[in-house]
Amino acid sequence: MKIIAKIIKFILITILVICIIAIGMSKIVSSTILDKTYTMQKLEETNFYSETYELVKSNFENYIYQSGLEETVLEDICTEEKVKNDIEQIISNIYDGTDIKIDTTEISDKLNANIDELNIKNSRNEKAIEQFVKHITDEYTNTILHTKYEDEINNAYGKITNLIEKANTVIIIAIIADVIIIILSNIKKVSRNLQDLGIALLGSSSFVLIANNIVQTKVNIAGIKIFNDSFSEVVVTILQNIVEKINTFGMITLVVAIILIVIYIITILLQKTKEETTEK
Amino acid sequence: MQNKLVKAFKATISSIIVALLITGLLILVIKLFFGQEIEQAFSLVNKVSITIDENRVEEPTQINEEKNTLENYPEYGTKYGTIEIEKIDLELPIYFGDTLEILKNGIGHSSGSYFPGEGGSIIYMGHNYKKMLRRLGEVQKGNLIKITTTYGEYTYKVYDMQLIKETELDKLPVQREKEILMLYTCYPFNNIGYATQRYVVYAELEK
Numbered sequence: 001m002k003i004i005a006k007i008i009k010f011i012l013i014t015i016l017v018i019c020i021i022a023i024g025m026s027k028i029v030s031s032t033i034l035d036k037t038y039t040m041q042k043l044e045e046t047n048f049y050s051e052t053y054e055l056v057k058s059n060f061e062n063y064i065y066q067s068g069l070e071e072t073v074l075e076d077i078c079t080e081e082k083v084k085n086d087i088e089q090i091i092s093n094i095y096d097g098t099d100i101k102i103d104t105t106e107i108s109d110k111l112n113a114n115i116d117e118l119n120i121k122n123s124r125n126e127k128a129i130e131q132f133v134k135h136i137t138d139e140y141t142n143t144i145l146h147t148k149y150e151d152e153i154n155n156a157y158g159k160i161t162n163l164i165e166k167a168n169t170v171i172i173i174a175i176i177a178d179v180i181i182i183i184l185s186n187i188k189k190v191s192r193n194l195q196d197l198g199i200a201l202l203g204s205s206s207f208v209l210i211a212n213n214i215v216q217t218k219v220n221i222a223g224i225k226i227f228n229d230s231f232s233e234v235v236v237t238i239l240q241n242i243v244e245k246i247n248t249f250g251m252i253t254l255v256v257a258i259i260l261i262v263i264y265i266i267t268i269l270l271q272k273t274k275e276e277t278t279e280k
Numbered sequence: 281m282q283n284k285l286v287k288a289f290k291a292t293i294s295s296i297i298v299a300l301l302i303t304g305l306l307i308l309v310i311k312l313f314f315g316q317e318i319e320q321a322f323s324l325v326n327k328v329s330i331t332i333d334e335n336r337v338e339e340p341t342q343i344n345e346e347k348n349t350l351e352n353y354p355e356y357g358t359k360y361g362t363i364e365i366e367k368i369d370l371e372l373p374i375y376f377g378d379t380l381e382i383l384k385n386g387i388g389h390s391s392g393s394y395f396p397g398e399g400g401s402i403i404y405m406g407h408n409y410k411k412m413l414r415r416l417g418e419v420q421k422g423n424l425i426k427i428t429t430t431y432g433e434y435t436y437k438v439y440d441m442q443l444i445k446e447t448e449l450d451k452l453p454v455q456r457e458k459e460i461l462m463l464y465t466c467y468p469f470n471n472i473g474y475a476t477q478r479y480v481v482y483a484e485l486e487k
Contacts, residue, residue, distance in 0.1 A: 014302050062380035065407035068471045125472045135474065195295055202299035207306055218322045223329040261295050265288040272284045 005185070009196070012182055016200040019175045021207060024249045026164055026171070032242050034161055036095035039238075040088070046237050049087060051230030053080040056143050060136055067132045070118060077110040078140065086144050094157050102144060104137035111136055191267040198260035205254035212246045343431045348399040350431070356391065361429035363387050363404065363463075368415040374404065374427070383407055387463075393454050396427045396434040400456035404463045408475070413465035416479055417441075425461060425483050436461040436483035443467055444478050451480065459485040 032038055043049065060074050092098050111133050115121065121129060179197075186192040221239045225232045310318070339352040341360060354360040354376045361374040378388035387406045394400030406413040425436045436459075444451040444464075452462050461483040466475035 010298070010302075013298070014305065017302050017306065058381075058384075061384060065380075065384060065409045065412070067474070068408065068469075120472065128472045128474070131474055132472065195291065199295050199299045199302070202295065203302035203306075206299060206303040210303065210307065215322075219325050220329040220331050221325075223331050224325065225328055225330050257299070261292060264295075265291055268291060269284050269288055272287065 009182070009185060012178055012185075013196055013200050013203070016175065016178045016182070016197075017203040017207065019171050019178065020200060020204040020253065023168065023171050023175070024204070024208065024253070025246070026168055028242060028245045028249065030161075030164060032245065033238060034157070034164070036091060039091060039095075042234055042238055042241075043087065043091075046230070046233045048230050048234050049084040050080055051233075052087065052144065053078075053083040055228055055230060056083060056140055059139050059143050063132065063135050063139060067135075069115070069120075069132065073111060073114040073118065074136075075114060077107050077114065077136075082106065083144065090145060093154050097154070097158060099154075102141050104140055107140055108133050108137050191264055191271070194260045194264040194267065198257045198264060201253045201257035201260065205250045205252075205257055208246060208250035208253070212243060212250060216243060341429070341431050343397045348397070350395050350398060353395070354430070357382060359386070360389075361396070361427055364426040364428070365419060365423065366426075367420070367423040368418050370413070370415070372406065372412065374429075378405060386412075393462075394456065394459075396429055396459075396461075397432055398456070399459045401452070401454045402459070402461045403452055403454070404461065406463075406465050408465045408467070408469045408471065408479075413463075414469050416463070416465050416481060417469055419481050424486065425463065425481075427461070435486040437486045438481055438483045440482040442480045442482070444480055446476050446478055461485075 056078060057074070060077075061071070064071055064074060086102050089098075089100050089102065093100060115129055115133075182196050183193055186196065221243065222236055224236050224239070226235055338355075341354050342351045343349075344351055356377045357375060357379075359373045359375050362371060363374055364371045373386035374389055375382045375386055376389050376391065378390050382388045383406065387404050389395070390403035390405065393403035396402055408414050408416070419438055419441070421438055421440070423438045425438065427434045427436070442451060452464070462480055463483070464478045464480040467477040467479040468475065469479070
């Protein structure tokens with residue numbers, strides 16, 4: 001009977017460990033990549049806007065070499081301010097569910113004006129110039145958006161946040177139920193609750209710290225390259241920050257676990273001393 | 281007192297053992313049920329992750345005359361030589377690779393073709409921009425194209441010029457029976473907008 005009780009307790013603590021880890025990870029994800037302010041802050045910190053602006057200009061130059069036009073036609077057709085506004089618009093589309101498309105009219109108008117200044121337009125090259133302008137505006141949208149899966153990403157955010165919210169509710173209910181059952185099972189020895197909670201936190205922290213260590217050993221986060229240097233820097237910064245936050249979570253739970261276990265041991269010692277004094 | 285300390289010590293150890301047991305159990309379960317997926321995820325991330333070995337010493341590119349092959353190929357995107365065509369006063373750097381970024385800086389070497397000295401097709405390309413190959417149409421049969429690489433100098437004699445569509449890749453055949461240099465650019469040379477034709481100059485190894 002005692003063994004069965006111990007097995008049940010072990011299962012309850014294991015469930016508590018899983019719930020603590022799940023709630024911790026969910027909070028970390030919600031406060032990082034799923035948080036609009038956090039993402040905007042990281043974009044600012046990594047100079048993403050200005051680097052994307054430089055990339056846009058560089059990509060425009062690629063077309064100039066193919067077009068046969070003078071480099072001067074690209075002068076002032078796009079500003080860093082526009083790049084920043086458009087990126088913020090894309091971020092809003094993802095996080096706020098808006099559906100505002102990138103407007104390239106300003107770019108095409110300025111480009112056409114610059115080409116007109118060269119006085120080279122005629123009926124033979126009119127279509128080619130139109131195509132060139134289209135290439136430039138398409139290139140701008142592609143550089144800013146980075147992906148053709150924009151709609152999928154925008155929809156995914158809503159689904160993920162919804163799923164996380166539901167999962168959080170289930171986890172919290174599970175934690176409360178689990179803790180109540182543990183308390184009830186320790187009704188005769190209240191101090192045991194401290195030990196059980198301490199074990200659960202210790203299990204969670206060791207799992208989180210070991211798993212985080214494995215990930216850091218097996219994956220070269222700092223070397224990740226996606227799309228281009230500026231985007232890669234943002235991804236690496238966010239991932240490294242998440243790893244740091246997971247480590248902090250692991251360390252905090254470890255400290256709390258140690259405190260609970262120490263309090264439990266002190267309680268045992270005090271109880272024993274009290275019992276001995278009473279016996280005497 | 282000793283008895284009490286033993287009891288406390290036992291309680292601590294048992295707490296740690298149970299916690300580690302749970303951790304081990306969770307890791308085992310995850311490895312059993314999701315191990316393969318996790319390994320796939322790791323390898324996927326590592327595929328887009330670049331490790332730079334700062335202590336690595338780059339070996340110079342050399343030609344193995346016996347095997348007609350290069351040893352220590354140049355890194356993709358790096359400059360490994362220059363091209364000179366006296367007839368059109370052209371001297372440009374050659375880069376290994378053909379991305380738009382590379383072509384901004386000079387002549388690109390198609391990574392699917394052979395290197396000078398390897399005895400096969402060498403495919404070079406450049407923009408028709410005036411600083412690049414705008415004057416390629418002035419090159420005539422018998423003109424020389426000099427390629428100076430980090431491992432040797434090669435001279436090619438022009439024997440043909442052709443106008444091809446951008447899709448006619450069979451006009452740029454990759455073979456290893458004869459060393460042929462194919463240099464091309466967009467056509468018309470002073471075209472405005474995207475050009476769908478390519479002007480190719482064919483040259484064979486002279487020395």
